[in-house]
Amino acid sequence: MLPVLYNKLAHYLQSFLHLFYPHICLECGTDVLLSHNVLCNDCEKNLPYTDLFKIENNLVEKIFWGRCKLSAAGAGLFFTKESVVQTLLFEIKYKQNKKAGWLLGRIIGTSIQGLDRFKNMDLLIPIPLTPKKLRQRGLNQSMIICEGILQVLPHLKIAAILKKIKNTSSQTNKDRIQRGEQMQSLFELENANEISGAHLLLIDDVLTTGATLEAACTCLWQAQPHSISIAAAAYTL
Ligand SMILES: [Zn+2]
Numbered sequence: 001m002l003p004v005l006y007n008k009l010a011h012y013l014q015s016f017l018h019l020f021y022p023h024i025c026l027e028c029g030t031d032v033l034l035s036h037n038v039l040c041n042d043c044e045k046n047l048p049y050t051d052l053f054k055i056e057n058n059l060v061e062k063i064f065w066g067r068c069k070l071s072a073a074g075a076g077l078f079f080t081k082e083s084v085v086q087t088l089l090f091e092i093k094y095k096q097n098k099k100a101g102w103l104l105g106r107i108i109g110t111s112i113q114g115l116d117r118f119k120n121m122d123l124l125i126p127i128p129l130t131p132k133k134l135r136q137r138g139l140n141q142s143m144i145i146c147e148g149i150l151q152v153l154p155h156l157k158i159a160a161i162l163k164k165i166k167n168t169s170s171q172t173n174k175d176r177i178q179r180g181e182q183m184q185s186l187f188e189l190e191n192a193n194e195i196s197g198a199h200l201l202l203i204d205d206v207l208t209t210g211a212t213l214e215a216a217c218t219c220l221w222q223a224q225p226h227s228i229s230i231a232a233a234a235y236t237l
Contacts, residue, residue, distance in 0.1 A: 026091065026100070027084045038091065038099045039084070048078040048085065050235060053111045053118065060235055063210040068217040071199075071227040072117040075207055075235035076107040085234050089205055092141045101141055104205070104233035105148015113152060118229065122198040123159040124149060127205075127216055128187075130164045141205045145233055149203070161195060161223075162216055163188045186215040192223035200228045207232035 024031050027043040037044070052058040053074035061073045077085050088104060091097035112118035126142035134140055146158045165188055189195075200220060204213055207230075217228055 026087050036099065036102075038088070038097065038103055043084065044103070047107070048080070048083070049107070049111070050075055050078055051111075052235070053231070054115055056117070060207060060230070060232070063207075064214065064217075064230070067210070067214045069221070069228070070217070071229045073230035074111070075232040076104065076111055077234045079206055079234035079236045089141070089234065092139075092144060092205070093137065096138050098139070098144050098147075101139075101144030102148035102151060105145040105150070106152050107148075108145065108203070108231045108233060109149040109152025112231065118201070118231075120199045120227070121153075121156060121201045121229065123195060123200050124156050125159055125162060125195070125200050125202045125216075125220065127203065127212060128160065128162050128164045130167055133164075133167065142203050145205060146203050149231075156201075159194055159198075159200075161190045161192075162219065163190050186212070187219040189219060189223055195220065195223045195225045198225050200225045202228060202230045204230070204232045206234050206236060208236045 023033065023035060025033050025040040025043055026038050028040060030040050033040040039047075052060055053072070053076075055074075056072075058074060060075050061070065064070050064073060079085050079089075088100045091100035092104070112121075124146040126140060126146045128134075128142070129137065129140050143158070143160065150156060150158070164186060166186060202213060202216055202220070207213065213230055213232075217230075220228055
């Protein structure tokens, strides 16, 4: 009886709040969705999941072959332009919509939960923004995605030990070697001791060429962690 009563009360409370704070699915516009979410159940179910985390030598891992040593890598969703995945990423980056980031994090969390390849993880390392960009944006999307992963895997910890020292933009005029050199000095470590000997899971929002993640990996290896793996919310085909 009690759970029924509780559900009814929760339902009334949600309807009441809805009058003042309209809350609709970002994809289809229905108002039938839980207050902590940004998509309704159907739209969440229909997201373009990759299923890559469970596959050894998957296409995301191949991007990093010969570039940096990784235990495992994958991405939760396929990214395409003008898709709901793009909307979710836009919401978190430019509208400070943390719920969109938490959803992306929960998608990573549920995808890697119970997988042997990811079972030893200790620390989540968010790809940082430069301090200037963080001030402009108000939040770091990778940090919010990490928080979403913790909602599913609460035994993990976030270690924000990477510091971004310059922006990756305005490199178009540089040749490949110059760009490569620039990428190598993109990050610094704040506290190397914290990650030494640990199993790290490096977290980013979108994976395209892998250049940023490669630079972050190279920087992290200086602190001698036990292993490094990568999880991105979305992968651009
Ligand atoms: Zn929907």
